[in-house]
Amino acid sequence: MTAAGVTVAGVTVAGALRFLLPAGACAVLLLLPRLTANEYLFALGVSFATFSVLAGGLNLVYGYTGLLSFAQVGFFGIGAYAAALLVTEQQWPFLAAVAAAGAIATVAGLVIGYSSLRLSRHAFAIVTLSFALLCMIVARDWVSLTRGAMGIPGLPAPVLNLPAGLSWRIASPADFHWLMTIFAIAANALIYLVMTSRLGRAMRAIRQNEALARSQGINPLAYRLLALGLSALLAGLAGGLFVFYLTIVDPSVFDFYYTETMLIMVIIGGAGSFWGVLVSTAVLTVVPDLLRFSTDLRMVLYGVILIIVMLVFPGGIGGWLRKRGVARWRSVRVAKS
Amino acid sequence: MDAGFLMGLLINGLVIGVIYALVAIGLSLIFGVLEIVNFAHGEFYMLGAIAAYFLVANAGFGYWPAVLVVTLVAVCLGYVLFEALLGGLRGESFERSILLTLGLSMVLQNGAVFLFTTTPKMMTTPLSYATLTLGDLRISVVRLYALGLGLAAFALLYVVLYRTRIGKAMRGVAQNRNAALMVGIDPHVVARLAVAIGIGLSGLAGAALAPVYAVHPLMGFAFVFKAFAIIIIGGLGNVSGAALAALALGVLETLIGGFLPLVMVDALAFGAMILVLLVKPHGLFGRGVRV
Numbered sequence: 001m002t003a004a005g006v007t008v009a010g011v012t013v014a015g016a017l018r019f020l021l022p023a024g025a026c027a028v029l030l031l032l033p034r035l036t037a038n039e040y041l042f043a044l045g046v047s048f049a050t051f052s053v054l055a056g057g058l059n060l061v062y063g064y065t066g067l068l069s070f071a072q073v074g075f076f077g078i079g080a081y082a083a084a085l086l087v088t089e090q091q092w093p094f095l096a097a098v099a100a101a102g103a104i105a106t107v108a109g110l111v112i113g114y115s116s117l118r119l120s121r122h123a124f125a126i127v128t129l130s131f132a133l134l135c136m137i138v139a140r141d142w143v144s145l146t147r148g149a150m151g152i153p154g155l156p157a158p159v160l161n162l163p164a165g166l167s168w169r170i171a172s173p174a175d176f177h178w179l180m181t182i183f184a185i186a187a188n189a190l191i192y193l194v195m196t197s198r199l200g201r202a203m204r205a206i207r208q209n210e211a212l213a214r215s216q217g218i219n220p221l222a223y224r225l226l227a228l229g230l231s232a233l234l235a236g237l238a239g240g241l242f243v244f245y246l247t248i249v250d251p252s253v254f255d256f257y258y259t260e261t262m263l264i265m266v267i268i269g270g271a272g273s274f275w276g277v278l279v280s281t282a283v284l285t286v287v288p289d290l291l292r293f294s295t296d297l298r299m300v301l302y303g304v305i306l307i308i309v310m311l312v313f314p315g316g317i318g319g320w321l322r323k324r325g326v327a328r329w330r331s332v333r334v335a336k337s
Numbered sequence: 338m339d340a341g342f343l344m345g346l347l348i349n350g351l352v353i354g355v356i357y358a359l360v361a362i363g364l365s366l367i368f369g370v371l372e373i374v375n376f377a378h379g380e381f382y383m384l385g386a387i388a389a390y391f392l393v394a395n396a397g398f399g400y401w402p403a404v405l406v407v408t409l410v411a412v413c414l415g416y417v418l419f420e421a422l423l424g425g426l427r428g429e430s431f432e433r434s435i436l437l438t439l440g441l442s443m444v445l446q447n448g449a450v451f452l453f454t455t456t457p458k459m460m461t462t463p464l465s466y467a468t469l470t471l472g473d474l475r476i477s478v479v480r481l482y483a484l485g486l487g488l489a490a491f492a493l494l495y496v497v498l499y500r501t502r503i504g505k506a507m508r509g510v511a512q513n514r515n516a517a518l519m520v521g522i523d524p525h526v527v528a529r530l531a532v533a534i535g536i537g538l539s540g541l542a543g544a545a546l547a548p549v550y551a552v553h554p555l556m557g558f559a560f561v562f563k564a565f566a567i568i569i570i571g572g573l574g575n576v577s578g579a580a581l582a583a584l585a586l587g588v589l590e591t592l593i594g595g596f597l598p599l600v601m602v603d604a605l606a607f608g609a610m611i612l613v614l615l616v617k618p619h620g621l622f623g624r625g626v627r628v
Binding site for chain 2: 068116123125126127129133138141256260267295299302304305307310
C-alpha cells in the first residue's frame with residue numbers, strides 16, 4: 001500500500017492534503033499583512049494575484065477549449081481604461097466602475113470570438129493578436145478620450161462601502177494586497193468550478209476531438225464563447241481593480257510583454273492543469289524579481305524556455321507530471337494481475 | 338492639388354507596398370506549405386536590416402554586395418531554422434508552431450535589443466542623397482532600388498513557382514498535402530525550400546529598406562503584425578492574394594498619410610482585416626479550401 005492510500009477516519013491523506021494545501025496557501029496570503037509590514041511582499045502579492053487571474057483565464061481558453069488567445073491583455077487594458085475613465089470623467093462609484101469595466105471587456109471578447117471563430121482556429125489566433133495591438137494603437141492615438149501616451153494619472157484611492165455603514169478606503173499597499181488577493185481567490189475558485197464541472201469536461205472534449213464532441217451534441221462555438229467571455233470578464237475586472245493600485249493608466253497597459261509572460265506561465269505550468277498554472281505563476285512572479293535580471297535578458301530566457309518546452313514537453317510540466325501519473329497507475333495495475 | 342506631389346506619394350506607397358509584399362509573401366508561402374504561422378518572420382526582416390547596416394557601416398560593403406550577402410545568409414538561415422525547429426511540426430500542431438516561433442522571436446528581438454540597444458541607426462551609403470529628377474518629380478534613388486529589387490524578387494519567385502518542377506511540387510503540397518505525398522513528392526524537401534525562400538525574402542526586404550528607414554531591433558515586431566493582417570486580407574496561404582493586398586495597403590497607407598492624421602494609417606491594416614473577416618471570411622482572394 002502506498003502512502004497516498006493511507007486513510008484516517010475515512011479521509012485519505014492525499015485527499016486531506018488536496019484540501020489543506022490550497023486552504024493554507026489562501027490563509028497565508030490573506031494574513032500576510034498581519035504577519036509582516038514589508039511592502040515589497042505586498043507588491044509581489046498584488047502582482048501574483050493579478051497574473052493568477054490573467055493566466056487562469058488564458059488557461060481556461062487555451063488549455064480547455066484549445067484556442068490560442070492573445071486578446072487577454074486587450075481585455076485587461078480595456079478594463080483598466082474603462083474603470084479609470086468612469087471614475088475620473090463620470091464620477092462613478094468604484095465598484096460600479098469596476099463592474100462596468102468587466103462588462104465592457106466581456107462584450108469585446110464575445111464580439112472578437114464570434115467574428116473570428118466562424119472561420120478557423122488559425123484566424124482566431126491572428127485576430128486576437130491584432131485586436132490586442134489595435135487596442136494599444138487606439139489608446140495611444142485617440143487622444144481626446146484616452147489622453148494618448150500621457151495616460152490618465154492621479155486616480156483617487158477607491159472607497160468601498162461595506163454593509164452596516166462601514167467604509168474601507170483602499171490606499172496602502174496592504175489594502176491593495178487584500179483587495180487583489182480576495183478577488184483572485186474568488187476568480188480562481190470560479191475558474192476551478194467551471195473546469196471541474198460538466199462545462200469543463202465538454203470544453204476538454206472539444207479540444208481533444210472537435211468532430212467527436214459535435215457528434216455528442218456539444219456545440220463547440222457556444223462553449224468556446226463561454227470560455228472566452230468568462231476569461232474576458234475576469235481580465236477586465238482584474239484590469240479595473242489593478243489600475244487603482246497603479247494610480248495611472250497609459251497605453252503600456254497593453255504591452256505585449258504581459259501576453260508573453262502570461263503565455264509562459266500557462267505553458268510551463270501545463271495548459272489545462274489548474275494547479276500547475278497556479279504554481280508556475282507563483283514561481284514566475286517571485287523568481288525573476290529576486291534574480292533582478294535585466295528585462296531583455298529575462299525575455300531571451302523566457303523565449304529559450306518556450307522553445308525547449310515546445311520541443312521537449314509539449315504538455316508543459318503539468319502535462320508531463322500527469323502523463324507520469326497515468327504511467328505509474330498503469331504499471332501498478334499490471335503488477336497486481 | 339499638385340500632380341507631382343500625388344505621383345511622389347504613389348511611388349512611395351508602391352515602395353512600401355513591395356516591401357510589405359516581400360515579407361507577407363514569405364509568410365503566406367510558409368503557411369501554405371507547412372500550415373504554420375511564423376511569428377519570428379519579422380525578426381528576420383529586422384536582422385536583415387541590421388546585418389546590412391553593419392556590412393555597410395563597419396565592413397565597407399557597398400549597397401548591392403550587402404543586399405546580396407544578406408539575402409544569401411537569410412536563405413541559409415531559413416534552412417537551419419527548418420531543420421532545427423520547424424521540421425518536426427505538422428499542421429495539427431498549429432498552436433505549438435505559433436508558440437515555438439513566438440519563443441524564437443522573443444530570443445531574437447530581445448537579444449538584438451540587448452546587443453544593439455533600441456537606438457535607431459541610419460544607414461548611409463553614397464547613394465543615400467542621390468535623387469532622380471523627372472520633370473518636377475524628385476525620387477530618392479534608394480527607394481527606386483528597393484522597388485526594383487522587390488519586383489525582381491517577385492519575378493524570380495514566379496519563375497520558381499510556375500516554371501520549375503520543385504515549384505510545381507510546392508504548389509502541389511500547398512493544394513493538397515496527402516495527394517502530393519501519393520504522387521511521390523517529398524513534403525520535407527518542399528517545406529524546407531519554402532521556409533528558405535520565405536526567410537530569404539524577409540532578409541532581402543530588410544536589407545533593401547535599410548537605407549530608407551531607420552534601423553532598430555523593434556522594427557520587425559511592428560512589421561510582422563501588418564504582414565499577418567495582409568495575409569488574412571489576401572486569403573491565408575494565397576501568395577498572389579498576399580502580394581496584391583500588400584501593394585494596395587502600401588499605396589492606401591501612404592495616400593491616407595498624406596492627407597489625414599497619422600492615427601488612421603496604423604489602424605488601417607487592422608480595420609481592413611476585421612472588415613474582410615466579417616464580410617468575406619476566406620479573404621478577398623481566398624481559396625475557399627482548407628483553413
